[in-house]
Amino acid sequence: MSASGIGAKVRRKEDHRFLTGKGQYTDDISRPGETRAYFLRSPHAHARIKKIDVKTAERMPGVVAVLTGEQLAGDKIGHLICGWMIHSKDGSPMKMAPHPAIAAGKVCYVGDPVALIVAETLAQAKDAAEKVAIDYETLPAIADPAKAKAGPQIHEIAPKNTIYEWHLGDPQNVAAAFAAAKHVTKIDIVNNRLVPNAMEPRVAIGEYDTGNDSFTLWNTSQNPHVARLVISAFVGMAPEHKLRVIAPDVGGGFGSKIFIYPEEVACLWASKRTGRPVKWTSDRSEAFLADAHGRDHVTHAEMAFGADGKILALRAKTIANLGAYMSTFSSSVPTYLYATLLSGQYAIPHIYCEVDAVYTNTVPVDAYRGAGRPEATFVVERLVEIGAREMAMDPAELRRRNFVRTFPHQTPVIMNYDTGDYNASLKKAMEIADVKGFGKRKRDAARDGKLRGIGYSTYIEACGIAPSQAVGSLGAGVGLWEFRRSARQPDWQCGGAHRLPRARAGARDDLRASGLRPARHSDREYLDRAWRHRQGAVRHGHLRFALRRGRHFRDRESARQDRDQGKEGRSAHAGSLRTRH
Amino acid sequence: MTAVSMTVNGKAVTADVDSRTLLVQFLRENLRLTGTHVGCDTSQCGACVVHVDGKARKSCTMFAWQAEGANVTTIEGVANGATLHPMQEAFREHHGLQCGYCTPGMIMAAIDMVHRLGHELDDKTIRQELDGNLCRCTGYHNIVKAIAAGARAMK
Ligand code: FES
Numbered sequence: 001m002s003a004s005g006i007g008a009k010v011r012r013k014e015d016h017r018f019l020t021g022k023g024q025y026t027d028d029i030s031r032p033g034e035t036r037a038y039f040l041r042s043p044h045a046h047a048r049i050k051k052i053d054v055k056t057a058e059r060m061p062g063v064v065a066v067l068t069g070e071q072l073a074g075d076k077i078g079h080l081i082c083g084w085m086i087h088s089k090d091g092s093p094m095k096m097a098p099h100p101a102i103a104a105g106k107v108c109y110v111g112d113p114v115a116l117i118v119a120e121t122l123a124q125a126k127d128a129a130e131k132v133a134i135d136y137e138t139l140p141a142i143a144d145p146a147k148a149k150a151g152p153q154i155h156e157i158a159p160k161n162t163i164y165e166w167h168l169g170d171p172q173n174v175a176a177a178f179a180a181a182k183h184v185t186k187i188d189i190v191n192n193r194l195v196p197n198a199m200e201p202r203v204a205i206g207e208y209d210t211g212n213d214s215f216t217l218w219n220t221s222q223n224p225h226v227a228r229l230v231i232s233a234f235v236g237m238a239p240e241h242k243l244r245v246i247a248p249d250v251g252g253g254f255g256s257k258i259f260i261y262p263e264e265v266a267c268l269w270a271s272k273r274t275g276r277p278v279k280w281t282s283d284r285s286e287a288f289l290a291d292a293h294g295r296d297h298v299t300h301a302e303m304a305f306g307a308d309g310k311i312l313a314l315r316a317k318t319i320a321n322l323g324a325y326m327s328t329f330s331s332s333v334p335t336y337l338y339a340t341l342l343s344g345q346y347a348i349p350h351i352y353c354e355v356d357a358v359y360t361n362t363v364p365v366d367a368y369r370g371a372g373r374p375e376a377t378f379v380v381e382r383l384v385e386i387g388a389r390e391m392a393m394d395p396a397e398l399r400r401r402n403f404v405r406t407f408p409h410q411t412p413v414i415m416n417y418d419t420g421d422y423n424a425s426l427k428k429a430m431e432i433a434d435v436k437g438f439g440k441r442k443r444d445a446a447r448d449g450k451l452r453g454i455g456y457s458t459y460i461e462a463c464g465i466a467p468s469q470a471v472g473s474l475g476a477g478v479g480l481w482e483f484r485r486s487a488r489q490p491d492w493q494c495g496g497a498h499r500l501p502r503a504r505a506g507a508r509d510d511l512r513a514s515g516l517r518p519a520r521h522s523d524r525e526y527l528d529r530a531w532r533h534r535q536g537a538v539r540h541g542h543l544r545f546a547l548r549r550g551r552h553f554r555d556r557e558s559a560r561q562d563r564d565q566g567k568e569g570r571s572a573h574a575g576s577l578r579t580r581h
Numbered sequence: 582m583t584a585v586s587m588t589v590n591g592k593a594v595t596a597d598v599d600s601r602t603l604l605v606q607f608l609r610e611n612l613r614l615t616g617t618h619v620g621c622d623t624s625q626c627g628a629c630v631v632h633v634d635g636k637a638r639k640s641c642t643m644f645a646w647q648a649e650g651a652n653v654t655t656i657e658g659v660a661n662g663a664t665l666h667p668m669q670e671a672f673r674e675h676h677g678l679q680c681g682y683c684t685p686g687m688i689m690a691a692i693d694m695v696h697r698l699g700h701e702l703d704d705k706t707i708r709q710e711l712d713g714n715l716c717r718c719t720g721y722h723n724i725v726k727a728i729a730a731g732a733r734a735m736k
C-alpha cells in the first residue's frame with residue numbers, strides 16, 4: 001500500500017458530520033410555513049375510479065387541500081416519462097403509456113397514488129385521508145410477467161401488455177454455431193423482483209416562490225439534474241431556469257433514488273396550488289409500494305459448447321417485467337445494461353438475445369444495484385456452471401478455457417473490453433477460498449451431517465453510462481457525449497464517499513502535469529451520467545487518459561529540450577497515445 | 582395537547598405536544614435535533630436509538646410524554662465539544678459508515694452495549710447485540726470492528 005495516491009489509506013472527508021448527527025438529509029429540512037403531505041394510494045392492482053368524493057376530507061381539522069388526478073390534469077401538468085427509447089425488432093418505438101403523478105380514471109397497481117392530502121401536520125393529513133371516499137370498480141389484474149401477454153390489457157397503447165420486443169446480435173450465426181455444437185446447455189431461470197430499501201426513506205419538499213414564479217424541489221436524489229430536466233421539459237412544471245432541484249445528503253440509494261417520482265411532481269404542483277411549501281416523507285411500509293423495484297426477469301437461455309469445452313455461442317430470451325408504468329430508465333435496464341454484458345468474461349463468438357418488456361399490475365421496476373448487469377451475469381454464469389457439470393468438467397477449468405485473453409476484445413454484443421486479467425483474479429479467488437482444501441472440509445461437514453458445496457461466478461460490469469457510442473446506438477433519450485475533465489463536486493454524497501475516491505485518485509502532481517483542471521461548478525450539468533458514485537468508474541477511465549496525455553506532453557517537452565540541446569529525442573510514449581472512443 | 586418536560590443533552594426543555602407525538606418526532610421536529618433518524622415504522626431498524634436515563638431506547642417506539650422528567654441523550658450530545666467520543670472516533674477510523682443514515686443509532690446502541698457488557702466485546706456478542714440496528718450500506722463488518730475498538734478505547 002502506498003502512502004499517497006491510489007491504494008493509500010485515506011479517511012473519508014464527509015464522516016465528521018455523520019458521526020456527530022450533523023448530516024443534512026432531506027427530511028432534516030423544514031421550510032417556513034411548511035405543510036405535510038400524505039398520499040392516498042390504491043388498494044387495488046387494477047381498477048377503474050368511478051368517483052372520488054373529497055368533501056368530508058376537506059373539512060377535517062388542519063386540512064389545507066385534497067388534490068386529485070383530475071385537478072392535476074386540469075392544471076395541464078404533464079406525465080412522467082421514461083427517458084430511454086428502445087425500438088422493437090420491427091422498428092416500432094416502445095409503447096410508453098401515460099403516467100400521471102396522481103392517477104385519474106384508473107389505477108394500475110397497489111400503491112398508485114389517487115389523492116394527495118395536504119395538512120398542517122402529518123397526523124391531520126392521515127386522518128383526513130380516511131375520509132376520502134373512492135368508488136372503485138375492480139378489473140382483472142396480471143402480476144406474472146411470463147403470463148403478461150395473455151393477461152388483461154392494462155394500457156390502451158400496449159396490446160398484449162407488450163412494451164417492446166427487442167433483440168441484439170445475429171440469430172443466423174448463433175443458429176449455425178448451435179448446429180455445430182458438441183454439447184448444448186439449456187436453462188430456465190427467474191431473477192426475482194426485489195425492493196431496494198435504502199435506510200433513508202424518500203422525501204420530497206416542493207416550494208413555490210410567488211415573487212419569482214419559480215419552484216424549488218428538495219429531494220432524496222441520486223441525480224437532481226435529470227430530475228430538473230424531466231420535471232421541466234417533460235412534465236412541464238416550469239422552464240428549467242425557474243426550477244431548482246436540491247439533493248442534500250442521501251441516506252443510500254441503490255438505484256432507487258435515480259428516478260423521477262410522482263411524489264416529487266405532486267409536491268411541487270401542490271405547493272403552487274396551496275401557496276405553501278409541501279413536504280412528503282415516505283414511511284417504510286409505503287416505500288415498498290412507492291419506490292421502483294428491481295430485477296424481475298424470466299429467462300430461457302442456451303449455451304453451445306465445442307468438443308474442447310470452448311463456448312461457441314449463447315442465446316437468451318428474456319421477459320422483463322417493467323411493472324405498471326415505465327419508470328425513468330426502466331427500458332434501458334433489460335437492454336443496454338443487460339444484453340451488452342452477456343459475454344461475461346468469456347470470448348464467445350456469437351450471441352443473440354431477445355428481450356420482451358411487459359406491463360403488469362405491479363410496482364414499476366427500474367435500475368437497482370448494477371441494474372441489468374447482475375441479471376446478465378446470472379444467466380452467463382449459470383450456463384457455464386451447469387454446462388461444466390453436464391460435461392463433467394472442472395467448472396474453474398471450463399471458465400479458464402473460455403476467458404478473454406487478448407485485448408482489446410470486441411464482443412458480439414457491442415462492448416469492447418480494453419483490459420483485464422481474468423485468470424489472475426480467478427486464481428487469487430481460488431487461493432482465498434482454499435479450493436484445494438475443499439474436499440476435506442466437505443468430508444468433515446458430512447461427518448457432522450451437513451452438506452457443503454462450492455460454486456463459481458465471475459463478473460464484469462460496465463460502470464456508469466458509457467461509452468457514449470454504445471449508449472447513443474442503444475437509445476439514450478437525451479443523447480450523450482464525452483469530454484475529459486475531472487469533476488469536483490463540493491460535498492455531495494450518497495453512501496459512496498464521493499470525496500474519498502477523489503482524494504485517493506488525486507495524485508495531484510500527475511494531474512497537474514496532464515494539463516487538466518478540475519471542473520467548475522458550471523461544468524456539472526450532466527455529470528449525472530456517471531450516476532454519482534459510479535463517477536469513480538467513469539472518472540478513472542478519464543484520469544487514465546489524462547495521465548497518459550500528461551506523460552505524452554512531458555515526454556514531448558523533454559524531447560524538445562533534448563533536441564534543443566542537440567541530443568536524441570526520448571519520446572517513447574508519444575507513439576502510444578490513443579483514444580479509446 | 583400534553584405538556585412534556587425533560588432534559589435533552591443536558592438542557593431542560595419543555596413543550597406542549599399532541600399526545601400521540603413520538604419521542605423521535607419531538608426530538609427532530611420540536612427540538613430540531615435531526616441527528617436521530619427514522620428508518621422504519623416497525624421498530625426494526627434502530628436508526629432512532631437514543632439514551633433515556635442512560636439506556637438505549639428506540640425513540641420511534643415511545644411517546645414523548647413517556648420520557649417525562651427523563652434525561653435524554655442524542656447523537657448530538659455524545660461528543661465532548663470538538664473532541665469526538667471514542668466510539669465516534671472508532672467508527673471514523675474503521676470506516677464504520679457509508680451513507681451515515683444508520684450511524685447515529687449504531688453509535689448510541691454501541692455505547693449502551695459497552696455500558697452493559699464491558700470493554701472487551703467479541704464479534705459474536707457485537708453481532709448479536711446489533712440485532713435491532715440495520716445498515717444497508719456497509720455489510721456490518723466494519724461496524725463490528727469499530728464497536729470492538731471503540732469499546733476498548735472507552736476504558
Ligand atoms: S425508526 Fe425506530 S426502529 Fe426504525
Ligand code: FES
Pocket residue numbers: 199251252495677678679680681682683684715716717718719
Ligand atoms: S451507512 Fe448507510 S445505512 Fe448504514
